[in-house]
Amino acid sequence: MTKATFDRHRRLRSSAQIRSSIRENHVRVEDLIYPIFVKEGENIKNEVASMPGVYQWSLDRLEEELQEVVRRGISSIILFGVPKEKDDVGSSAYSDEGIVQQGIRFVKERYPNLTVIADTCLCQFTDHGHCGVVHDGEILNDQSLELLTKTAVSQAQAGADIIAPSNMMDGFVAAIRKGLDEAGFVHTPIMSYAVKYASAFYGPFRDAAHSSPKSGDRKTYQMDPANRREAFREAASDVEEGADYLIVKPALSYLDIIRDVREREDLPIVAYNVSGEYSMIKAAAQNGWVNEEAIVMEKMVSMKRAGADLILTYFAKDVADYLQQGENGGTSDE
Numbered sequence: 571m572t573k574a575t576f577d578r579h580r581r582l583r584s585s586a587q588i589r590s591s592i593r594e595n596h597v598r599v600e601d602l603i604y605p606i607f608v609k610e611g612e613n614i615k616n617e618v619a620s621m622p623g624v625y626q627w628s629l630d631r632l633e634e635e636l637q638e639v640v641r642r643g644i645s646s647i648i649l650f651g652v653p654k655e656k657d658d659v660g661s662s663a664y665s666d667e668g669i670v671q672q673g674i675r676f677v678k679e680r681y682p683n684l685t686v687i688a689d690t691c692l693c694q695f696t697d698h699g700h701c702g703v704v705h706d707g708e709i710l711n712d713q714s715l716e717l718l719t720k721t722a723v724s725q726a727q728a729g730a731d732i733i734a735p736s737n738m739m740d741g742f743v744a745a746i747r748k749g750l751d752e753a754g755f756v757h758t759p760i761m762s763y764a765v766k767y768a769s770a771f772y773g774p775f776r777d778a779a780h781s782s783p784k785s786g787d788r789k790t791y792q793m794d795p796a797n798r799r800e801a802f803r804e805a806a807s808d809v810e811e812g813a814d815y816l817i818v819k820p821a822l823s824y825l826d827i828i829r830d831v832r833e834r835e836d837l838p839i840v841a842y843n844v845s846g847e848y849s850m851i852k853a854a855a856q857n858g859w860v861n862e863e864a865i866v867m868e869k870m871v872s873m874k875r876a877g878a879d880l881i882l883t884y885f886a887k888d889v890a891d892y893l894q895q896g897e898n899g900g901t902s903d904e
C-alpha cells in the first residue's frame with residue numbers, strides 16, 4: 571500500500587459533531603466579567619455615544635441592568651464610577667459615600683452572590699484626569715500609592731469581593747495588599763492590571779467615564795505598545811508583590827502578550843477586551859459589514875486560545891445569550 575503523500579486534515583472537519591468533539595478551546599459563561607458604569611445622580615440611563623448598548627446608570631435605575639446580568643448567569647461584574655465632584659486628589663474615589671462605594675453596597679445588598687469587582691484608580695475622580703497625584707506636571711508615584719490604598723480599603727469596606735487596581739503606579743500591588751491586610755481584608759483578592767499598555771483603544775471608555783487626562787497623556791505610567799519583554803517584568807513584579815490575578819489590557823491587539831504571560835506565570839489571567847475593541851465591532855456590525863455574533867465569538871475564543879482564563883468584556887451579556895442559544899459549546903459554527 572502506498573503511503574498518502576499528504577495529510578487529510580479535512581477528515582476531522584467533516585461534520586459539526588466531529589468539529590465540536592475535537593474543539594480545543596471553549597468560552598463559558600463563568601469566564602465572563604461584565605463592566606458597569608455607575609453615575610452619581612438620579613434617573614440616569616445614558617447610552618454612551620461611542621459604545622452602543624453600554625450605559626451609565628444611576629443607582630435608582632441600576633436594578634434593570636443587574637437583572638439582565640443575573641438572568642443570564644453572569645457571575646461577576648466590575649464597577650466603574652462616574653462622580654459628580656472631582657478635585658485634584660480624587661477625594662470621591664476613597665470617600666465612603668463615593669459612587670463606587672455606594673454602588674458596591676447597592677449590588678451586594680440585593681445580589682450577595684454576584685461577585686463585585688472594584689476598579690481602583692483615581693482618573694475618573696481627579697479634575698486633571700490622571701491616575702495619580704500630579705505636581706508640576708509630574709505624576710507622583712509614591713504619594714499616589716497612599717490614596718490608591720485608601721481607595722482599595724474603602725471599596726473592600728463597602729463589600730467589594732475583588733480589588734482591581736488599574737492605575738499603573740509602581741508598587742501598587744504591594745501597597746494595596748498591605749493596606750487590605752492591615753484593615754483585616756486578608757481574604758480579598760487583588761486582580762491586578764499588571765500589563766496595561768498606553769492604548770488608543772481606551773478612547774470610548776474615557777467618553778463613558780469622563781476620565782481623559784486634561785493635559786499630557788498616560789505614557790509615563792502605562793506601557794509602550796511596542797514592548798514585549800517589559801510585560802514580563804511588569805507581570806513578575808505583580809506576582810512578587812502578591813497579586814492574585816493578572817490582567818492583560820487591551821486584549822485583541824495583545825494576544826501574543828497574553829500567551830507570553832500565560833507561559834511564564836501561573837496565576838489566572840484576565841483578558842480585558844477594552845472599549846475601543848467593542849466599539850469597532852459594534853460600528854462594523856451596525857453597518858452590516860460583519861456578522862456580529864460570529865465575530866464576537868471568534869474574538870472570545872481567540873482570547874481563550876491565547877491563554878486567558880477570564881474575559882472582561884462589554885459583550886458579556888451578548889456572549890451569554892449566544893452561549894445559551896448556541897449548540898456548539900460557545901464557538902459559532904456556521
Ligand code: PBG
Pocket residue numbers: 689691693701736737771772773774775776781843844845846
Ligand atoms: C482607569 C481605566 C481605564 C480603563 C479601565 N480602567 C482607562 C484608562 O486607563 O485610560 C479602560 C477600559 C476600556 O477601554 O474599556 N485607569
